[in-house]
Amino acid sequence: MVHGFDPSRRNFCLCCLGATAFAASGGWLSPREVFAKSKTIVDMIRQSAAETPITVHPLRGGLFVLEGSGGNIGVFAGRDGKLLVDAGISASKPRIEKALLAMDETPVSRLVNTHWHFDHADGNEWLGKAGATISGTLKTQDHLESAQRVEDWNFDFPPSPASAVPAEIVEDGSTLAFGGKTLHFVGHPAAHTDGDISITFEDDDVVHAGDVYWNGIYPFIDYSTGGGIDGMIRGSEAILASAGDRTIIIPGHGQPVSNRRELQAYRDMLVSIRDAVAGLKAKGQSFDEIVAAKPTAPFDAKWGQYVIGPDFITRLVYEGV
Numbered sequence: 001m002v003h004g005f006d007p008s009r010r011n012f013c014l015c016c017l018g019a020t021a022f023a024a025s026g027g028w029l030s031p032r033e034v035f036a037k038s039k040t041i042v043d044m045i046r047q048s049a050a051e052t053p054i055t056v057h058p059l060r061g062g063l064f065v066l067e068g069s070g071g072n073i074g075v076f077a078g079r080d081g082k083l084l085v086d087a088g089i090s091a092s093k094p095r096i097e098k099a100l101l102a103m104d105e106t107p108v109s110r111l112v113n114t115h116w117h118f119d120h121a122d123g124n125e126w127l128g129k130a131g132a133t134i135s136g137t138l139k140t141q142d143h144l145e146s147a148q149r150v151e152d153w154n155f156d157f158p159p160s161p162a163s164a165v166p167a168e169i170v171e172d173g174s175t176l177a178f179g180g181k182t183l184h185f186v187g188h189p190a191a192h193t194d195g196d197i198s199i200t201f202e203d204d205d206v207v208h209a210g211d212v213y214w215n216g217i218y219p220f221i222d223y224s225t226g227g228g229i230d231g232m233i234r235g236s237e238a239i240l241a242s243a244g245d246r247t248i249i250i251p252g253h254g255q256p257v258s259n260r261r262e263l264q265a266y267r268d269m270l271v272s273i274r275d276a277v278a279g280l281k282a283k284g285q286s287f288d289e290i291v292a293a294k295p296t297a298p299f300d301a302k303w304g305q306y307v308i309g310p311d312f313i314t315r316l317v318y319e320g321v
């Protein structure tokens, strides 16, 4: 057990620790540290968000990224008020409000969820109560309005209050006119969950990829609610296909201002690991034998330094091939 845990038990987190956890731990949280805290991983992420500053990254055309509250939050500040892509953790509310007010004094009138996970949708409730219309896929709506269990976090989520559930459904191919701009939605079936959607701000050539893309770190894949490695690869390829040299790509997690070149490296990493694990599995090797063969070794130094370590990404890929 490379990191002192048993990856076959899958009873500790890990999606979705963002910069919040870095700050709480004084740096990057190792898998061992996460395991030590595993009994309250969801609570720990919430607590961490309560203490973490929000960093604002200006992009272009009135677009920004907020870092420090779970997943990366996209913001468009325009003439019709603000539109947010993902809502972060509710404990960050005072710091998110302050960051938004520093842009201008308009309210948040729209919120789009990339998927249902709490580190992207926990803030739905306060934003919905403040008057934002919330949009999400049908699957995201389903997951938020009913109880959910995520095995890898060993956590049961209750149904969300009505004010936190998307009232407007967007799907692959949907468009939305907002503040003089056009947003285009692309669905990614069976990727990080069963309800992921990425959002393109066509006028500014900016894409929020959601958790289909983790920049510079191994991703979490939520098989409990319909995710899978092949869908992650297809999703990455779909975003790559529509991106150019100038496109700004916002990942769900990891360094929040990214580009086509970095997404290509991420996609290539996923394909290499998928092929290596699938090849060993096809030869009849057991999960333990495949872990021992270290199929992720060429990538671990760069990608394995965050909460999803080599054994865990191997497990997440093994489950889907």
Ligand SMILES: [Zn+2]
Binding pocket: 015, 016, 115, 117, 192, 211
């Ligand atoms: Zn997620």
